[in-house]
Amino acid sequence: MGQAKQRSAVIGECIYCGSLNDLTDEHVLPYALGGQLVLPKASCKSCSAKTGKLEQKLLRGHWWPYRKMLGLQTRSPAASNELKSVKIIKANGDEISGEMPLESFVAAIVFKLHPPSILIGNETSGEPSAKETFLKLLGPMPSEATVNGKLYPLTSSDKVEFPINFDSRDLTRFLAKVAHGYAISKEGIAAFDEFYLPEFILGRTDGIQTYVGGYASPIITTTLPGGGYNRMMVRTRNDLISTCIQLFVDKGDPPPIYEVVVGRKRAST
Numbered sequence: 001m002g003q004a005k006q007r008s009a010v011i012g013e014c015i016y017c018g019s020l021n022d023l024t025d026e027h028v029l030p031y032a033l034g035g036q037l038v039l040p041k042a043s044c045k046s047c048s049a050k051t052g053k054l055e056q057k058l059l060r061g062h063w064w065p066y067r068k069m070l071g072l073q074t075r076s077p078a079a080s081n082e083l084k085s086v087k088i089i090k091a092n093g094d095e096i097s098g099e100m101p102l103e104s105f106v107a108a109i110v111f112k113l114h115p116p117s118i119l120i121g122n123e124t125s126g127e128p129s130a131k132e133t134f135l136k137l138l139g140p141m142p143s144e145a146t147v148n149g150k151l152y153p154l155t156s157s158d159k160v161e162f163p164i165n166f167d168s169r170d171l172t173r174f175l176a177k178v179a180h181g182y183a184i185s186k187e188g189i190a191a192f193d194e195f196y197l198p199e200f201i202l203g204r205t206d207g208i209q210t211y212v213g214g215y216a217s218p219i220i221t222t223t224l225p226g227g228g229y230n231r232m233m234v235r236t237r238n239d240l241i242s243t244c245i246q247l248f249v250d251k252g253d254p255p256p257i258y259e260v261v262v263g264r265k266r267a268s269t
């Protein structure tokens with residue numbers, strides 16, 4: 001995207017497990033999604049492998065059409081030519097099985113969540129619940145598919161069903177990871193008495209509904225302040241510090257705003 005990387009102050013410990021050894025730089029949002037903010041020496045190699053695996057899965061799945069929309073290059077062109085199964089639905093209802101390269105996938109799931117339950121005083125072991133999900137088209141529909149090994153031109157009345165490989169737990173773990181890093185970059189580790197998210201981020205436990213959800217605000221707003229595709233904001237209410245996240249703000253309908261409660265603020269002395 002041509003922007004310079006932004007680096008926070010050196011952190012000097014793993015923000016997930018506290019280790020002081022084998023520290024690497026940590027991108028708050030993956031570079032492949034246009035993330036520029038880096039926390040120097042902030043993740044150990046073991047935690048980095050875990051968060052990296054989750055990110056790779058999402059980058060090749062859920063976030064793929066967004067990367068394409070942004071024109072972000074992939075490091076593996078072969079991946080974008082890989083054929084995936086699709087279903088073509090004709091105007092008369094007939095269904096045809098076909099294939100398309102991942103490159104042609106233009107639909108993504110948009111997932112609106114109820115607010116994190118801790119903000120209304122409840123702690124649960126549930127997964128975040130969606131109040132709405134829908135498909136969003138992020139580009140023009142492809143003009144052809146492959147059927148039985150041959151090119152098959154699509155007409156404007158043909159509908160294409162893309163297989164959506166989507167796991168809401170992956171998305172909420174990812175949001176937790178981004179929120180945790182962002183809040184630390186803004187507030188510093190010392191601002192927190194307790195962090196809520198590392199066990200979830202490392203995949204050691206499920207049930208993140210207490211901390212991850214939709215933006216809970218009495219103020220009606222559709223976009224977070226700031227410019228660019230990806231916007232984040234830290235807010236503190238009572239003794240809870242949250243990061244609000246809105247990804248891929250473009251000219252279309254505003255994407256959902258998520259709120260992730262990162263931890264409890266240290267009482268000032």
Ligand SMILES: [Zn+2]
Pocket residue numbers: 014015016017018019043044045046047048
């Ligand atoms: Zn670690």
